[in-house]
Amino acid sequence: MRIRPLLAAGLVATATACSSGTDQATPPATTPSAAPQPEDVSLKIPGIEVKKYRDPGHVEIPTRVAYDQSPPFGGYHDASWAACNGVVYTKAVRNENMVHSLEHGAVWIAYNPETLAGAGVEALAKKVTGVPYMVMSPYPGLDKPISLQSWEHRLKLDDPADPRVDAFIVALKQNEYTHPEPGATCDNPEFDQDDPPPFDPSPAPAGSVPVGS
Known part of the structure; x- marks a missing residue:
């Protein structure tokens, strides 16, 4: 098992950095290189949230899983991952499948179709x-126009x-x-990209599986 840096269990930690105080602060000059690093260099990005599961x-x-975050970015998830090799879904996808994609090392860009203009969607x-x-x-229902998730x-x-x-x-x-399954594939021929399991915005009902935080 690979040892990863830990934060206090059960807490969401937001990295802070000196900035102008706007939501669009430029990342520091030490923007991470493309190669994976033996430390969590993403903590240098202003506004990053990290939670350990x-x-x-x-x-x-x-x-369903009783996720404690929206969008979720860790915890229990579906046994089948959402195909994540360059896929742009036009329909909202079930959380449990998307979280499994994160476990495989994917980055998931979620956006609010009501608050992000078409040009912004195209750019992403x-x-x-x-x-x-x-x-x-x-x-x-996303509370910001854009939310980026990795594990x-x-x-x-x-x-x-x-x-x-x-x-x-x-x-x-x-x-x-920074993710549990290095080398795991993002291909999933059995996952229907045109008609994926639908996103359910309602609160998880009684009897749902705890997220595992």
Whole structure:
């Protein structure tokens, strides 16, 4: 088992850095290199959120996980991962499948279709289409126009042109030090990309599987 840096269990930690105080602060000059690093260099990105989860298990449809974050970025998830090799979904996808993709090292770009203009969606889609370990989908009700997720990491933003989008992807996509299953595939021929399991915005009902934080 590879040892990864730990934060206090059960807490969401937001990295802080000196900035102008705006939501579009430019990342520091020490933007991570493309190579995976033996430390969590994403913590240098202003606004990053990190939460550690216990080793997760699997559920199967129709079982739901009582996620403690929206969008979720760790914990129990479906046994089948959402295909995540450069896929831009036009429909919102079930959380449990998307979280499994994160476990494999993918970066998931979620966006609110009500608050992000079409040009912004297109700009983000260009960063995803055909790119291994990248996946994108609408996320109705999202409290920001954009939310980036990797395993145990999240960054919410307003502007698709914010340089922190690229900084997040470079730091965390397939970073073997920050996700549980280095080398796991993002291909899943059995996952229907045109009609994926649907996103359910309702609160998880009684009897749902705890997230495992």
